[in-house]
Amino acid sequence: MDITNRTVFIAGATSGIGLELARRFAAAGSTVVVGGRRTDQLEHIAAEGFATVTIDVTDQDSVDHARDTILRDHPALDTIVTMSGVMLPEDLRDPAHFSAARTTIDTNLLGTIRVIDAFTPHLIGRGAGTIVTVTSGIGFLPFPPMPTYAASKAGVHAYSEALRAQLDGTGVEVAELVPPAVATLPEHARANPRALKLDDFATEVMDLLQADPTPHEILVKGVMMHRWAERDGTYDELVAQRSQALSMLPGRQ
Structure with missing residues (x-):
């Protein structure tokens, strides 16, 4: 993928990984x-020179x-990155967790689908483009305190596979970005010393x-351990550790 002359929309890029990738794409041209x-x-972010648009991926x-605004101002759009996501802890012994589960699915899975659906006709019409979905190592190796997050990211992985198959022959490619733990703030690094530095990632x-x-x-x-745990026979041991x-x-302490 040539990253030097793209027109890229990143949904959910006001901080963390999304904003850093926005800066990297811009630096590349x-x-x-x-x-x-x-x-x-x-x-x-606009003060840095970026075009910006307000978008809530849970709201059609x-x-x-956002789509209409972007395509009006940037008709050459050829790359979509679906970065929006939430990561909420849930205690499955408490039925009150369902609110967090619903928010997680609506944002991480349905939000991804809404954004993809909004721009797919445009990309197909161009006959070329790239959709980058964002999952997580947790989608392959669950982190038990965040069960619906894991389920949502596993869902995005499966959706990405199906999307790629359905778009075959259109000129639109589908890539899935699978981050491990990334320290986007200093407190993240303190809480998880194994988290990758944002710049290195x-x-x-x-x-x-x-x-x-x-x-x-x-x-x-840094995500290979998660992605291939089942293949490598380490899955049960790692889930037990996590x-x-x-x-x-x-209530669990």
Whole structure:
């Protein structure tokens, strides 16, 4: 994938991985539109020179309005990155967790589908383009305190596979970015010393994206343990280790 002359829309890029990738695409020579819900953050990002658009991926009208705005101002749009997501802990012993589960599915899975649906006709009409979905190592190796997050990301993985098959022959490619734990804030690094530094992660991602053809899965070295746990016979042991984190849930300590 040539990252030097793209027109890229990243949904959910007001902070963290999404914003860093936006900066990397721009530095490589691409035009980038940053989308998100937080208008205060969008103002700061616009000051960096990015085009911005307000989008709430849980709201179909908001998605449609963002699409119309982007395609009006950037008709050459050829790359979509579905970065929007939430990561919420849940105690499955407490039925009150369902609210968090619903929010997670609506944002991570249905939000991804809404954004893809909004732009797929445009990309097919161009006869070329790239959709980058964003899953997680947790979609392949669950983190028990966040069960619906894991389920939502596993769902996006399966959806990405099906989307790629259905778009075969249209000129539109589908790549799945699979992050491990990434320290997007200093407190993340303190809480999880194994988390990758954001700068290192982004550098590896952009290097992988530039491969020709674009890989179906963008797998940095730090996520291989998660992605291939079942194949490597380490799955049960690793899930048991990660289950120790259930003590973080209120009432479990």
